[in-house]
Amino acid sequence: xxxxxxxxxxxxxxxxxxxxxxxxxxxxxxxxxxxxxxxxxxxxxxxxxxxxxxxxxxxxxxxxxxxxxxxxxxxxxxxxxxxxxxxxxxxxxxxxxxxxxxxxxxxxxxxxxxxxxxxxxxxxxxxxxxxxxxxxxxxxxxxxxxxxxxxxxxxxxxxxxxxxxxxxxxxxxxxxxxxxxxxxxxxxxxxxxxxxxxxxxxxxxxxxxxxxxxxxxxxxxxxxxxxxxxxxxxxxxxxxxxxxxxxxxxxxxxxxxxxxxxxxxxxxxxxxxxx
Amino acid sequence: xxxxxxxxxxxxxxxxxxxxxxxxxxxxxxxxxxxxxxxxxxxxxxxxxxxxxxxxxxxxxxxxxxxxxxxxxxxxxxxxxxxxxxxxxxxxxxxxxxxxxxxxxxxxxxxxxxxxxxxxxxxxxxxxxxxxxxxxxxxxxxxxxxxxxxxxxxxxxxxxxxxxxxxxxxxxxxxxxxxxxxxxxxxxxxxxxxxxxxxxxxxxxxxxxxxxxxxxxxxxxxxxxxxxxxxxxxxxxxxxxxxxxxxxxxxxxxxxxxxxxxxxxxxxxxxxxxxxxxxxxxxxxxxxxxxxxxxxxxxxxxxxxxxxxxxxxxxxxxxxxxxxxxxxxxxxxxxxxxxxxxxxxxxxxxxxxxxxx
Amino acid sequence: xxxxxxxxxxxxxxxxxxxxxxxxxxxxxxxxxxxxxxxxxxxxxxxxxxxxxxxxxxxxxxxxxxxxxxxxxxxxxxxxxxxxxxxxxxxxxxxxxxxxxxxxxxxxxxxxxxxxxxxxxxxxxxxxxxxxxxxxxxxxxxxxxxxxxxxxxxxxxxxxxxxxxxxxxxxxxxxxxxxxxxxxxxxxxxxxxxxxxxxxxxxxxxxxxxxxxxxxxxxxxxxxxxxxxxxxxxxxxxxxxxxxxxxxxxxxxxxxxxxxxxxxxxxxxxxxxxxxxxxxxxxxxxxxxxxxxxxxxxxxxxxxxxxxxxxxx
Numbered sequence: 001x002x003x004x005x006x007x008x009x010x011x012x013x014x015x016x017x018x019x020x021x022x023x024x025x026x027x028x029x030x031x032x033x034x035x036x037x038x039x040x041x042x043x044x045x046x047x048x049x050x051x052x053x054x055x056x057x058x059x060x061x062x063x064x065x066x067x068x069x070x071x072x073x074x075x076x077x078x079x080x081x082x083x084x085x086x087x088x089x090x091x092x093x094x095x096x097x098x099x100x101x102x103x104x105x106x107x108x109x110x111x112x113x114x115x116x117x118x119x120x121x122x123x124x125x126x127x128x129x130x131x132x133x134x135x136x137x138x139x140x141x142x143x144x145x146x147x148x149x150x151x152x153x154x155x156x157x158x159x160x161x162x163x164x165x166x167x168x169x170x171x172x173x174x175x176x177x178x179x180x181x182x183x184x185x186x187x188x189x190x191x192x193x194x195x196x197x198x199x200x201x202x203x204x205x206x207x208x209x210x211x212x213x214x215x216x217x218x219x220x221x222x223x224x225x226x227x228x229x230x231x232x233x234x235x236x237x238x239x240x241x242x243x244x245x246x247x248x249x250x251x252x253x254x255x256x257x258x259x260x261x262x263x264x265x266x267x268x269x270x271x272x273x274x275x
Numbered sequence: 276x277x278x279x280x281x282x283x284x285x286x287x288x289x290x291x292x293x294x295x296x297x298x299x300x301x302x303x304x305x306x307x308x309x310x311x312x313x314x315x316x317x318x319x320x321x322x323x324x325x326x327x328x329x330x331x332x333x334x335x336x337x338x339x340x341x342x343x344x345x346x347x348x349x350x351x352x353x354x355x356x357x358x359x360x361x362x363x364x365x366x367x368x369x370x371x372x373x374x375x376x377x378x379x380x381x382x383x384x385x386x387x388x389x390x391x392x393x394x395x396x397x398x399x400x401x402x403x404x405x406x407x408x409x410x411x412x413x414x415x416x417x418x419x420x421x422x423x424x425x426x427x428x429x430x431x432x433x434x435x436x437x438x439x440x441x442x443x444x445x446x447x448x449x450x451x452x453x454x455x456x457x458x459x460x461x462x463x464x465x466x467x468x469x470x471x472x473x474x475x476x477x478x479x480x481x482x483x484x485x486x487x488x489x490x491x492x493x494x495x496x497x498x499x500x501x502x503x504x505x506x507x508x509x510x511x512x513x514x515x516x517x518x519x520x521x522x523x524x525x526x527x528x529x530x531x532x533x534x535x536x537x538x539x540x541x542x543x544x545x546x547x548x549x550x551x552x553x554x555x556x557x558x559x560x561x562x563x564x565x566x567x568x569x570x571x572x573x574x575x576x577x578x579x580x581x582x583x584x585x586x587x588x589x590x591x592x593x594x595x596x597x598x599x600x601x602x603x604x605x606x607x608x609x610x611x612x613x614x615x616x617x618x619x620x621x622x623x624x625x626x627x628x629x630x631x632x
Numbered sequence: 633x634x635x636x637x638x639x640x641x642x643x644x645x646x647x648x649x650x651x652x653x654x655x656x657x658x659x660x661x662x663x664x665x666x667x668x669x670x671x672x673x674x675x676x677x678x679x680x681x682x683x684x685x686x687x688x689x690x691x692x693x694x695x696x697x698x699x700x701x702x703x704x705x706x707x708x709x710x711x712x713x714x715x716x717x718x719x720x721x722x723x724x725x726x727x728x729x730x731x732x733x734x735x736x737x738x739x740x741x742x743x744x745x746x747x748x749x750x751x752x753x754x755x756x757x758x759x760x761x762x763x764x765x766x767x768x769x770x771x772x773x774x775x776x777x778x779x780x781x782x783x784x785x786x787x788x789x790x791x792x793x794x795x796x797x798x799x800x801x802x803x804x805x806x807x808x809x810x811x812x813x814x815x816x817x818x819x820x821x822x823x824x825x826x827x828x829x830x831x832x833x834x835x836x837x838x839x840x841x842x843x844x845x846x847x848x849x850x851x852x853x854x855x856x857x858x859x860x861x862x863x864x865x866x867x868x869x870x871x872x873x874x875x876x877x878x879x880x881x882x883x884x885x886x887x888x889x890x891x892x893x894x895x896x897x898x899x900x901x902x903x904x905x906x907x908x909x910x911x912x913x914x915x916x917x918x919x920x921x922x923x924x925x926x927x928x929x930x931x932x933x934x935x936x937x938x939x940x941x942x943x944x945x
Contacts (some may be wrong), residue, residue: 007747012682013746017735018756020816024771025759027782029940031774039780045789046782090667097660110936111929112675114870116877118898119921122685122905122914123678126694146674149667163686166360167326170348173354174374174421198334207764211882225766232770240774247771251763258762259755265695 019041028251032056033245039241055245065246067220068227072250073204074137075223079144079205080198083152088194091156092182096165112159113150117143118210125214130208135218143215144205152197159193160186196264203258206250277428277461278303280326283333285487285523286319293319294485297333301429306455306462310472311482311508317465318433320482324463325352325431337428338420353422354431357438359414361406361421368393368402371420378425392420395454412443419454429461448474469509473497481505499620503627506553506620512584514553514620515594521621521630523547529623530604531590545555549624556597558618561585571596573604587612679922685915692909704916713892714917717900720807721876724896727876728814729868736819736867740826741856761820769884772813776800776811803893806886810894815883822867829863830856860937869932873925897921 020146026046031039032055034048059065094106117124124143132140148235162188171181189193212223222230228246232238279301284625286294294316301307309317322328324335326347334341342350353374361370371392372385380388389601393399396416406414415435422430435451436444452475455462466472472479473493481488481504488508489501500506506514520529523546564570571587571594578601585596585604589612596612604610621630686704689697708714743754745862758769775783778798787794800806833856841851879898882888886897888903897917905914 003747006745007749010742011749011753014739014753014757017739017819018753021756021759023782024768024775025841027775028771030782032650086667086670089663093660093663097663098657098658099664099767105668107933109671109764110933111926112671114873114929114932115675115922115925117924118877118879118902119918120675120678121902122683122911122918123681124674126681127677142670143674146670147668153667154587164358164360166356166358167362169347170356170360171373172327172356173325173352175348175377180377185362207766209764209766225764227526228770229766229880232773232884240780243770244774247767250769255759255762259759262755262758
């Protein structure tokens with residue numbers, strides 16, 4: 001079978017699923033660019049009458065959606081930095097040194113990775129309430145870091161393990177101390193792995209719903225996904241044109257970033273996430 | 276340059292003993308090769324000398340000072356790794372200059388030293404390349420350069436040529452040896468390849484199962500192996516062994532299965548005993564059956580072009596005879612085997628140690 | 633004394649060595665400590681607190697009163713909505729995980745083939761992973777909206793009689809739609825794991841089997857499937873864990889309604905805690921879920937260990 005024919009067959013076979021995946025995106029795009037009255041009529045079509053950008057303006061100016069985006073960004077950046085700051089040293093120790101209780105520790109991390117925060121949500125809520133951190137972005141940063149860190153350790157470990165130990169040993173013999181060898185040799189080499197892990201953590205944190213919903217009760221502190229879901233629930237007539245515009249803004253940049261690392265995920269997951 | 280002394284060096288990993296009571300004294304400017312089959316502990320020993328592996332017992336000293344507790348950074352040794360361990364994100368020049376940079380040398384100083392080393396190793400044209408753009412032999416040379424640049428007290432080599440193809444390996448062997456001659460640097464070289472050991476070493480340390488079997492110059496080891504292991508390890512094709520009986524006073528040797536006795540002109544007080552007799556394939560001549568005390572049946576003839584290897588059944592053992600003449604022999608043919616008794620090695624059947632006769 | 637003296641050098645050497653080993657371990661522990669501390673505080677403490685609340689009488693505002701033994705559990709188990717939610721959780725988990733595997737295996741097999749535009753196809757397949765479950769749920773809620781949704785719009789345009797059909801009003805239909813969305817968002821992760829498995833199968837095995845006379849179908853049956861099985865097991869267990877806990881899809885699309893007919897355990901617990909203030913009940917439900925999660929986690933550990941052991945051989 002020629003490659004061209006095979007390609008056609010493959011695309012045809014995949015098409016039902018691809019259509020279902022893309023359907024919501026087209027919906028988002030089509031709706032976000034329509035004026036309000038166009039949505040609530042009987043003669044609707046995919047194509048908007050004109051490319052109307054007023055929904056975005058309304059979203060930022062009247063609905064203060066920018067605030068939600070800033071909250072989301074603060075939390076995601078904070079959680080990514082915090083989880084990497086604790087995960088990198090831990091992953092290094094676990095790959096390169098003899099940590100007492102190594103296997104117990106890895107199993108513990110693996111199990112925490114599987115515990116969904118939602119099961120513990122009452123406990124989490126009470127703990128952060130005790131520290132007065134409800135409605136503080138800090139609470140979500142800490143909670144996200146704790147729950148996403150195990151996976152970060154896991155992914156970093158699999159990347160770290162691919163860097164030959166010889167290189168560090170050579171650096172030691174060349175006169176580099178442990179820290180110097182780590183910074184000059186080890187870190188530059190595993191930078192791609194660190195970046196992929198950081199992006200993955202960022203995306204996870206950006207998209208998280210349940211913890212943000214529960215720990216941030218005040219509208220001004222809400223993250224983008226929470227605010228979008230919130231918009232569907234409270235108004236008499238749901239403003240789908242605004243909601244779709246918001247969803248578009250909150251998901252497309254992240255989807256692009258995520259798509260840029262998907263190649264590494266297939267390798268990384270099978271190396272570390274699974275094994 | 277420095278002398279290195281290992282006294283009673285041992286290494287246990289849990290209950291497993293990896294090295295047991297190793298004593299080696301390496302003189303200044305000497306080129307010592309540690310050789311043995313894989314898993315004999317030679318690489319571990321080298322890594323212990325480098326400071327990469329903790330020592331369970333005994334002492335390692337450099338120039339008389341014990342270095343057991345010094346980290347690899349402080350021993351001032353250089354090492355060439357089997358994988359070369361070139362830093363993939365640095366160019367050739369940066370790789371070679373790295374040890375100097377860590378010592379805080381000035382950029383001009385580094386550049387001068389790198390240029391000097393590069394010209395010795397013919398790397399001038401490759402200074403701006405990253406390791407992935409270098410061939411195996413070039414990488415090997417860069418690794419050498421990085422070791423040479425800071426004039427360390429000694430060089431450690433961990434199977435540096437094993438990733439090269441046969442032709443390049445031969446070439447690099449010669450180059451390394453010449454380099455050693457010109458630098459006069461104390462070197463410890465680990466390999467599993469007996470040809471590398473024989474051709475490069477001032478002295479060879481043969482190791483097996485975590486123990487030193489014999490230390491000596493290549494020819495000493497070849498001519499007077501201390502035990503069956505050393506005899507069997509060095510030399511290609513492998514030495515021929517056969518069970519035999521040594522008579523009292525070492526007058527003669529009788530091979531198993533009623534094979535003819537061999538008169539030795541020995542005159543010592545060694546008691547009669549069971550022995551293992553060894554003769555190297557190169558020391559045996561194929562002769563007519565009626566003039567030879569020992570006979571064999573031809574199994575196979577291998578022509579390598581220059582030499583001919585004849586594989587024979589001798590009693591219960593399989594022997595190889597290597598000759599320069601192209602014998603026309605048929606499978607199953609009986610031939611006579613002859614050798615100078617001076618080339619006969621005898622080992623005690625019980626201890627496997629050499630018997631001096 | 634002389635006997636002791638002679639042993640001294642060896643002994644100090646031993647002491648110093650173990651000292652060095654200890655400081656090395658200590659350093660490793662210091663590197664691991666922040667990670668462990670964060671995890672034990674933020675995950676460990678809530679576990680303890682939830683377990684504690686489940687066996688105490690807890691007031692609406694969260695004040696822990698007297699010990700209640702299994703009181704909370706008995707109250708929870710005797711709530712018909714809880715029992716209903718349990719059944720619905722079972723249906724939800726089995727249907728989503730089963731459906732995900734059925735969809736993912738062929739997709740992974742196709743994506744493992746070499747064809748034009750494979751990278752684009754892979755990217756599109758993985759796309760749902762990149763988007764918040766909450767936003768996916770919001771968009772799908774709009775897509776299937778009876779009056780304004782794009783699904784009815786498209787179906788009507790194709791001449792099908794779905795104009796104004798209220799998909800989410802009927803509990804059964806709503807649950808089916810939620811399951812389909814659940815499958816959609818679980819496929820990317822599953823395909824990723826399966827692709828990892830497929831790429832680990834050496835090409836030479838297929839070449840060898842082709843020479844041995846195997847048709848592509850034979851290769852699939854006798855080479856691909858057996859070698860992919862460990863990855864499928866892992867994908868199943870991980871999906872069970874994730875799906876069992878999945879909150880946003882149901883919460884946003886139907887909020888468990890109509891009349892609790894789409895509630896699963898996790899939405900039930902959330903309502904108990906944050907809508908009805910029955911913290912004791914919610915804690916008891918959480919403990920039940922946590923125990924089930926641990927069982928899955930142990931199965932997962934067992935599977936990965938077994939695989940690791942195989943790899944070592």
